Amino acid sequence: MPHLIVEYSQNLAGFPEAQALAELNQAVTSSPEVLDEADLKSRFVLVDSFEIGTAPANRAFVHAQLRLLSGRSPEAKKDLSERVAGVLRRLSPKPAGVMVQLSVEIVDMDRGSYVKERL
Template sequence: MPHMTVEYTNNLQGLNEAALMEQLNAAVCEHPTVTDEADVKTRIACLSNYRIGLNNAGRAFAHVELRLMAGRTAEVKKELSERIAAVLKRVIPAQEGLQVQLSVDIVDMDKPSYFKGKL
């Protein structure tokens, strides 16, 4: 933990996935509540099957879910959400004729049921 999942629609042309993940990881790892940068695990998925409202034409989205061990304060979650949103705004290219919705969700993970091990 933390686990970060990025989903974005395939009509976001020119999105540099590697740069996005690198900057997202940096934004999260630099937060004082993250004590080990190796704990931050990020994955990204480009979606070809999606629906936005009633008509996909001219619409796109990028969504980040950050899953954290339960116990962080609302203030810490807000700070992390704002850091992630700033990266999305900076890295995702604007495209003429395309309305891009950006969203971030911070989710608590249940400590008793979470397993983490190493091989």
């Protein structure tokens, strides 16, 4: 915990994944909600097959999901989502003529059923 998964559509060529991962990890781990920076697991997922809406238009997306153990306040969740959105807003490619949708979602993980170990 936490897990950060960033999905983006394949028509966003040149996404600076390595830079984004470093900056996202710094932004999230600087939150007082994350007690140990080594707990954050981040990754990018390139989505090859996607559809946005129904109109034949040039569209793309970036969606981040930050999964946290339950119990955070709404204010803490909002702060974390803004930290993630700020990095992605700045680093996401913005190809000419393409509408890029950015979204960030905070998901509570059930504390009672979550298992984590360091092997």
